[in-house]
Amino acid sequence: MTPAAGTTMAQALNAALRDALDGDERVLVFGEDVGPLGGVFRVTDGLTAKFGEDRCFDTPLAESGIVGFAVGMAMGGFRPVVEMQFDAFAYPAFEQIASHVAKMRNRTRGRVELPIVIRIPYAGGIGGVEHHCDSSEGYYAHTPGLKVVTPATVADAYSLLREAIDDPDPVIFLEPKKLYWSKAQVALPARTEPFGRAAIRRPGADATVVAYGPAVPVALEAAEAAAEEGWDLEVLDLRTIVPFDDDTVVASVRRTGRCVVLSEAAGFGGVGAEIAARVQERCFHSLLAPVLRVTGFDIPYPPPMLEHHHLPSVDRILDALDRLQRDDEPDTRYLLAGGVA
Amino acid sequence: MTDRHQGGRPGPLLPSERPVRFLTDGGTPARGRHPYPEPDQELLLRAYRRMVVGRRFDAQATALTKQGRLAVYPSSRGQEACQVGAVLALDDGDWLFPTYRESVALVTRGIPPVEVLSLLRGDAHCGYDPHRHHVAPQCTPLATQTVHAAGLAYAERRKGSGRVVLVFVGDGATSEGDFHEALNFAAVFRAPVVFLVQNNRYAISVPLERQTAAPALAYKGIGYGVRSEQVDGNDAVAVLAVLGAAVAHARSGGGPFLVEAHTYRLEPHTNADDATRYRADAETEQWRRRDPIARLKAYLRRSGRLGDDEAAAIAAEAEEVAARLRAGMNADPDLAPLDLFAHVYREPTPQLAEQRALLRSELQAEEVPA
Numbered sequence: 001m002t003p004a005a006g007t008t009m010a011q012a013l014n015a016a017l018r019d020a021l022d023g024d025e026r027v028l029v030f031g032e033d034v035g036p037l038g039g040v041f042r043v044t045d046g047l048t049a050k051f052g053e054d055r056c057f058d059t060p061l062a063e064s065g066i067v068g069f070a071v072g073m074a075m076g077g078f079r080p081v082v083e084m085q086f087d088a089f090a091y092p093a094f095e096q097i098a099s100h101v102a103k104m105r106n107r108t109r110g111r112v113e114l115p116i117v118i119r120i121p122y123a124g125g126i127g128g129v130e131h132h133c134d135s136s137e138g139y140y141a142h143t144p145g146l147k148v149v150t151p152a153t154v155a156d157a158y159s160l161l162r163e164a165i166d167d168p169d170p171v172i173f174l175e176p177k178k179l180y181w182s183k184a185q186v187a188l189p190a191r192t193e194p195f196g197r198a199a200i201r202r203p204g205a206d207a208t209v210v211a212y213g214p215a216v217p218v219a220l221e222a223a224e225a226a227a228e229e230g231w232d233l234e235v236l237d238l239r240t241i242v243p244f245d246d247d248t249v250v251a252s253v254r255r256t257g258r259c260v261v262l263s264e265a266a267g268f269g270g271v272g273a274e275i276a277a278r279v280q281e282r283c284f285h286s287l288l289a290p291v292l293r294v295t296g297f298d299i300p301y302p303p304p305m306l307e308h309h310h311l312p313s314v315d316r317i318l319d320a321l322d323r324l325q326r327d328d329e330p331d332t333r334y335l336l337a338g339g340v341a
Numbered sequence: 342m343t344d345r346h347q348g349g350r351p352g353p354l355l356p357s358e359r360p361v362r363f364l365t366d367g368g369t370p371a372r373g374r375h376p377y378p379e380p381d382q383e384l385l386l387r388a389y390r391r392m393v394v395g396r397r398f399d400a401q402a403t404a405l406t407k408q409g410r411l412a413v414y415p416s417s418r419g420q421e422a423c424q425v426g427a428v429l430a431l432d433d434g435d436w437l438f439p440t441y442r443e444s445v446a447l448v449t450r451g452i453p454p455v456e457v458l459s460l461l462r463g464d465a466h467c468g469y470d471p472h473r474h475h476v477a478p479q480c481t482p483l484a485t486q487t488v489h490a491a492g493l494a495y496a497e498r499r500k501g502s503g504r505v506v507l508v509f510v511g512d513g514a515t516s517e518g519d520f521h522e523a524l525n526f527a528a529v530f531r532a533p534v535v536f537l538v539q540n541n542r543y544a545i546s547v548p549l550e551r552q553t554a555a556p557a558l559a560y561k562g563i564g565y566g567v568r569s570e571q572v573d574g575n576d577a578v579a580v581l582a583v584l585g586a587a588v589a590h591a592r593s594g595g596g597p598f599l600v601e602a603h604t605y606r607l608e609p610h611t612n613a614d615d616a617t618r619y620r621a622d623a624e625t626e627q628w629r630r631r632d633p634i635a636r637l638k639a640y641l642r643r644s645g646r647l648g649d650d651e652a653a654a655i656a657a658e659a660e661e662v663a664a665r666l667r668a669g670m671n672a673d674p675d676l677a678p679l680d681l682f683a684h685v686y687r688e689p690t691p692q693l694a695e696q697r698a699l700l701r702s703e704l705q706a707e708e709v710p711a
Contacts, residue, residue, distance in 0.1 A: 054499070060529055065488050065522030072492020075477070076500070092518070099482045100489070107466035107478055110684040144685055168687045196690070243690040 006183035009157045013043045013119075013175065015188045016161035017081065021051050024079065027165060029056040031066055031083030031119075040085060041121055041180055067093040067118060071100050074114045081165055087122040088131035094139065101170045102145030116170045117161070122150075123214045123264050125178035125311060127304040133177075134301055135265035137213070140172040141241045141274070147195065148241040150174040152216035154184035156199075156239060159192040167195070176214035196243035200252070204234035207258035207324055210249055210275055212238035215262040215312060222317035231321055241271055249275070250282045257288035258324045262312055267295030289324040345566070354568050356559035360603045361583050362573035366631045368639025377582040382646045388429055388577050389641055390655050392421040392634050395445035397659035398454060401666050402444065402461075406612040410670045412463040415442045419575070419607035422633035423539045425449050426580035427507055430535075430588050436497075438477045438490040438508035442539075446509070450476060454662070455669035464674035475504075484514040487523035487536065491597070494532035505591045506534040507584075513544025515561055516552050524565040524597065533591035535584065536562070536599040539574060541606040546619035562599035574602025575633040578640065605631075678704060 007015075020027045029044055035058040038045030047056035059066050063084055070080035084090035090097075097118065104114045124133035141148045147169055151157040157175070164171035193199060201216060202223050211219040216237045223233035234252050238245065253259045259279050263272035276291045294312045302310045361375045399418050405411045417424050424445040428437070439446055447457045452469045459468025460479055467478035477493075480486035490508035497504040514520055515538055527534050538558050542549050555561060562569030568590060572583040580602060587598035605628035609616040616625070641647035682689055682697040689697065 060522070060525050062522040062525065064519055065491075065526050068485065068488025068519060068522070069492035069495070069526050072489040072494070073496045074492075075471075075489065076493045076496025078496055078499075095482060095485060096488070096519075099485060103466075104478075105686070106684045108471055108684075109465060109467070109680070110687075111467075111470045111472060112478075113687070147686070243686075244692065246691060 006185050007154055007188065008181050008183050009151070009154050009175075010041055010043050010180040012154045012158040012186065012188060013161055014045055014047075016158045016165075017044060017047060018050065019189055020081070020162060020165045021047065021055055026077060026079045027055075027081060028073065028078050029081045029083070030059050030070075032059065032061055032085050034058060034083050039083060041177070043119070043175070043180075044083065063090055063093040064096050067096040067101060067116075070116045070118075071096065071104070071114060074116050075112060079115045079165060081117040081119065084118060084120045086132045087120055087134040087136045090118075090120050090136065093118075097140070097146070097172070098143050102143045105169070106145060113168050114170050115168050117164045117173050118170070119173045119175060121177045121180075122174045123176050123178065124301060124307050125214060125264075127307070128177070129304065130301065133307070135263070135296065137174055137241055138265055138270045140174075141271050145170070146242060147171045148174065149195065149239070150176065150213035150241065151239065152176065152179065152201075152211075152213055152237045154182065155186045155190040156192050158186070158188055158190050160195070160239065162189070162191075163195055174213060178214050179217070182217070193239070195240045196245055197239065198245040198248040199237045199239055200234060200248070201237045202233065202235040204232040204256065206232045206256055207260060207321060208234045208236060208249070208252040208256045209260050209262055209317070210236045210238065210279075211262040212241060212271075213264070215264055218312060218314065219262050219317065222314045225314050225318060226321055229318070233321075244278075246278060246282065249279060253279050253283040254286040257286055259283070259287070259291045260317065260320050260324065261291065261293045261295075262317065263293070263295045264311060265296055266298045267293050268298045270295065292320045292323060294320050351563045354563040354566065356557060356563075356569045356571045356601070360571045360573045360601075361579045362576045363578035363582065364573075364576045364636050364640055366636065368636040368643070371576075377579075377586055379578060380581040380585060382641075382644065384429065384581060385578060385637065385641060386646055386651075388422075388425050388581060389634070389637050389647065390658070391425040391429065391449045392577065392637065393655050394659045394662050395421050395425055395449055396634060397663050398448050398666060399445055401663040402458060403608070403612060405667070405670050411458060411461050413611050413613055414444075414461050415611045416606070416608035417442050417445050419628065419632070420539055420541060420604050421445060422577035422580045422637070423537065423574050423602045423604055426577055426584055427509065427537050430581060430584035431505065431507055434475060434502075435504050435588075436475045436477065436490070436493055436506040438486045438493075438506065439479050440483075440486070440509050440511065440514075441479050441481050442511070443479060443509050447476060447479070448662075450474060452476065454666045458670065459674075462670065462674065464676060484510055484517035484520040484523070487514075487520050488526060490534050491523045491527040491530070491532045494527065494534035494591075494597075495530045498531065498533055503592060504533070505588050506532075507537055507588070508534060509537050509539065511544060512538065512540040512542065512549055512552055512558060513547065515558050521561070521565070524562060524567050524599065527597035528566045531594070531596040533594070534597045535587045535591055536567075536597065537584070538599065538601045539604055540601055541604050543606060543610070543620065545610045545614065548619070557601055559599060559601035562597075567597050567599050568595070569599040569601070571601040571603065574604030575628075575631045575636065577633055577637045604633075
């Protein structure tokens with residue numbers, strides 16, 4: 001069914017949870033305020049009413065407890081889908097995630113599987129106060145044993161969440177908060193490409209912009225602006241950070257010869273750095289310019305009235321593109337200015 | 342839903358004022374009142390047998406560290422009443438969530454000793470199949486397994502399996518946040534889980550006074566609405582009586598139960614530790630006189646349940662277990678380096694497949710004769 005006005009990402013996620021609960025009685029949803037309230041972003045709206053308190057329920061307010069409890073329930077044969085209310089509020093659960101969720105299969109040599117989905121609303125752009133806007137994907141992507149997924153479209157939100165719940169491995173499912181209310185005409189249930197495949201959101205010939213999650217719409221906007229300046233950008237949406245789709249990224253950059261990596265997170269030591277490294281390792285002889293990153297600054301997430309200075313903007317992407325054209329003199333801005341490196 | 346939050350006294354949740362005991366340090370019947378019936382003699386004799394075998398296993402494992410066959414071994418010498426009592430209080434289908442110090446409990450459960458020691462030998466993080474034995478992997482990050490135990494117990498309750506979960510923690514781990522979150526979750530969801538706190542007085546070197554200002558660790562349960570008790574952890578009769586009641590409480594739908602067992606680690610934290618830096622010999626000597634095996638032996642001797650022949654047979658069984666352990670540990674483990682990539686995800690990612698190929702080529706290069 002497609003509502004005439006379109007479906008929001010939050011509604012698509014809600015539909016994915018509803019269909020998963022409907023299709024498999026082992027699936028459970030729990031966390032803080034996910035019951036009668038329906039979650040602070042309404043992603044679990046109506047699930048308790050439809051499926052009962054045994055299938056979608058509130059827990060004590062303790063993130064480590066929620067994730068650890070999910071570990072035990074998964075060992076007992078359930079398929080928990082838990083919600084961390086906000087990115088930075090998931091940090092108390094990090095020990096459970098890094099030491100147990102990520103490692104259980106490995107430390108038991110495949111004998112104990114943990115099919116757990118940990119949903120985390122993440123990243124900024126919604127005017128949130130501190131501790132509500134972190135881009136925490138780097139912590140999870142750096143932890144072997146976790147799959148790290150982040151949708152940028154409404155159809156992907158549905159499809160990737162269904163796949164995450166079906167997956168035998170634990171999945172960190174990062175929901176870009178600022179896209180919760182983005183809309184598209186999609187017929188649900190929708191199935192898109194599986195985990196591990198990046199999508200070409202806009203084909204182009206002159207340069208590849210690699211983005212994921214909340215940065216994808218920004219990349220597409222920049223591509224439109226760049227087109228007016230005669231640049232034909234290809235925009236890739238990773239969809240899953242882990243597993244990572246080297247093939248699509250490499251094929252694109254070898255074709256275009258130029259690459260800009262876009263990420264809201266702080267740049268230093270982040271997912272963007274990993275992508276840039278992989279591109280230069282695999283595409284060195286095809287590259288016509290250095291691989292550049294456009295990322296958030298290396299600062300704690302700023303107060304809401306200042307966040308627009310921090311977030312990668314269309315202008316900052318266009319500025320990076322200018323530098324991709326350079327093929328003679330060293331660019332002193334590149335050496336002296338911060339922020340774009 | 343009835344409102345349980347009207348204030349009032351924690352009466353039925355409160356532990357006994359003194360640790361429950363059936364035996365004096367010398368193994369004679371102790372005075373003192375408590376509501377727990379004495380376990381039957383057959384169970385006590387089985388406990389004695391497993392404790393003797395467990396201590397011999399423990400001594401052999403410690404010896405194997407000196408021969409370089411084990412990377413490290415945390416002894417539970419002196420804690421046999423807890424290690425064995427916990428396992429004997431459960432049915433075979435019930436789950437155990439052990440820490441790294443529970444080797445004797447796992448051997449008592451029937452896991453092959455070589456599989457129990459894989460973690461400490463260093464050939465695998467977990468040598469046994471948790472689902473087969475209903476024993477979670479031995480956990481090293483403190484108290485983190487307590488929330489798993491609560492979750493699994495709730496899963497069992499939801500399935501109506503009648504199974505109970507017992508989770509081990511030490512005194513130090515009761516300071517960790519996860520311990521408190523686990524008690525709270527277990528109570529809220531009425532999960533059939535028994536928390537067994539082996540209070541052996543030291544978290545490596547840090548004494549109990551630095552962990553808590555509570556009158557006893559057992560009091561940590563009552564704030565969460567968890568029925569709690571304390572027991573003389575070197576009195577196997579008392580351990581079995583109280584844990585039996587705790588397990589029955591959980592199995593019958595009463596929710597979680599916390600038991601603090603007052604005991605003592607006679608050996609250092611591990612073979613790599615030097616206990617003389619933080620505790621006096623006189624203290625250790627005092628606890629040696631409260632040895633759980635000697636106490637139970639004296640009691641069973643006096644009651645006529647343990648004769649000379651039986652004692653000799655148990656000692657012989659212990660030697661046999663030690664000999665088998667030596668033989669098992671003297672054989673080099675089969676190591677399969679390429680398996681490093683096998684169980685990160687159910688299907689390796691393309692990146693892991695590449696890295697596996699790299700290691701395989703390194704291994705092949707090593708095999709080429711010089």
